[in-house]
Amino acid sequence: MNGRAWTVDDLDAIAALEEECFSDPWSRRMLADSFLLEGFRGVLLEEDGQIVAYGGVQTACDEAEIELIAVSEMYRRCGRGTAVMEDLLTIARERGAKRVFLEVRVSNASAQMLYLKCGFHGLYCRTRYYPDGEDAIVMTREL
Numbered sequence: 001m002n003g004r005a006w007t008v009d010d011l012d013a014i015a016a017l018e019e020e021c022f023s024d025p026w027s028r029r030m031l032a033d034s035f036l037l038e039g040f041r042g043v044l045l046e047e048d049g050q051i052v053a054y055g056g057v058q059t060a061c062d063e064a065e066i067e068l069i070a071v072s073e074m075y076r077r078c079g080r081g082t083a084v085m086e087d088l089l090t091i092a093r094e095r096g097a098k099r100v101f102l103e104v105r106v107s108n109a110s111a112q113m114l115y116l117k118c119g120f121h122g123l124y125c126r127t128r129y130y131p132d133g134e135d136a137i138v139m140t141r142e143l
């Protein structure tokens, strides 16, 4: 494993990164509620005592969903997104998932490239999936 699991002490920093990375960020409350979700696991990478990347996966029976993944802007394009994804896929596999899914904005080419590189392929489009009306591409890969 490249990173470590989230703890409650990490939530303020992760919430700040969510604000930095997304137009529809998870709030601190949503992040805190993830501890109550059976099958959810969050992981993060730290450098020089700072959280620079994080992600979360929800596993139920033999399927998993990548719920979030992000890298702080100045740390991108150096393999950290791939490292977080590898951790999330390992967790899902260890918890018995055989297949993993995710949604990505049609406009988010960098994330789509990451997912393709990590072995995902597109399944179908969810029209107006996001609150601002943008469509999502559902992607999947076998574990």
Ligand SMILES: CC(C)(COP(=O)(O)OP(=O)(O)OC[C@H]1O[C@@H](n2cnc3c(N)ncnc32)[C@H](O)[C@@H]1OP(=O)(O)O)[C@@H](O)C(=O)NCCC(=O)NCCS
Pocket (backbone or CB within 6 Å): 021, 022, 069, 070, 071, 072, 075, 076, 077, 078, 079, 080, 081, 082, 083, 103, 104, 105, 108, 109, 110, 111, 113, 114, 115, 117
């Ligand atoms: C998507 C994201 C997590 C990628 O993180 P990262 O640390 O830059 O990813 P990596 O360095 O591991 O890149 C892996 C591959 O993804 C692709 N990729 C990543 N960023 C890219 C970009 N801006 N343009 C084109 N391809 C890109 C490349 O194929 C890259 O491999 P390469 O560098 O060998 O060419 C990061 O851009 C991010 O946090 N974006 C904002 C949050 C977000 O959109 N999250 C996904 C929500 S669905």
